[in-house]
Amino acid sequence: LIAGNLIVSSLLAAERHRLRKGQGQDVELTLKDVAAATIGHLGLIGDAALNREERGKCGNSLYGAYGQDFICADGRRVMVIGLTARQWRGLVEMTGTAEEIAALESKTGLDLRDEGNRWKLRHAITGLLGEWFAMRRVEDFAEDFNAKGLTWSVFRTVKEALAEDPDLTDDNPMFSTMTQPGLGTFPVPGSPVTFSATERQPPVPAPALGAHTEEILGDVARLDDTEIAQLFDRGIVQSPGFVARPAA
Structure with a gap:
């Protein structure tokens, strides 16, 4: 996905350069370089180079601060985030755990207003909030x-989201309900970009294999x-519509 978007933006940048400077150029992009650059942009390379300890697996925990999923009494799973000071204060206040959090700070000597400390004590915090x-x-x-x-959400399957979320329906101008031959009718997204000078083009059915054979050959x-x-x-x-003539 990232490589596909980079291809488009890189070609547009090169075309803009040619338009302004009158100079064309080659544009090269490899999938492996995109992957390596993405790892770097996410801070994973710097983390590995500067920190002695290997970053371990942390499940659904929000790395470096506090964020965790919980099972509720109705069996549904929610994710809550305590990354910023406001998010953290609100989470503690709404769950009524201020005294327990203060006791945890006193016991460990760590100030949980610091997001790094919330990461260090995430298991203890989760124990308090889990109940x-x-x-x-x-x-x-x-x-x-x-x-x-608060920053939180219920975990949903895609089927649940499709049934509940209007942003995945025709209520969202990006989507159009479309019939795909051979599959059925379902919401299909168009471009997520809105331009003021032109209208968003609706999505079209994917072509059947070989649909443009004659056009390409000609x-x-x-x-x-x-x-x-x-x-x-x-x-x-x-x-798709070709019927071979019987052999003589």
Whole structure:
């Protein structure tokens, strides 16, 4: 996904350079370099180079601060984040765990206003908060969490999200309900970019394999109708609507 977007932006940058400078150029991009650059941009290379300890697996925990998933009384799973000072204060306040958190700070000598300390004590914090969530259904706290502006969400399957989230339907201008031949009808996204000068183009069905065979042979390969027909007759190329003539 990142490589695909870089290809587009790099070609546009080169085209803009040619437009302004009158100079064309080659643009090279390798998938491996994109992967390596992404690892670097995420801070993983710097982390490995500067820190003595290897970064371990942390499950759903938010690395470097506090964020964790919890199972609620109704069996649903939620994720809560305490990255910023505001997020952390709100989480402690809404769960009523201020005294327990203060006791944990006193016991360890670590100030949990520091996000790094919240990472160090994440297991202890999760132990304190886990009981609170286990005793409540999502509907018991969802409205209060939203009113407080906490950063949290319910884990949902894609089917659940499709059934519940209007952003995945025609209510979102990016989506159009479309029939894909051979598959069925479902919401399909167009471009996520909105331009003020042009309207967003609706998505179109994906072509069947070979749908543009004749177009490519004629417009790109510059073959005439006779040459194209011979390729079809010999079974070298096909299109979805082609029916081979029986052999003599």
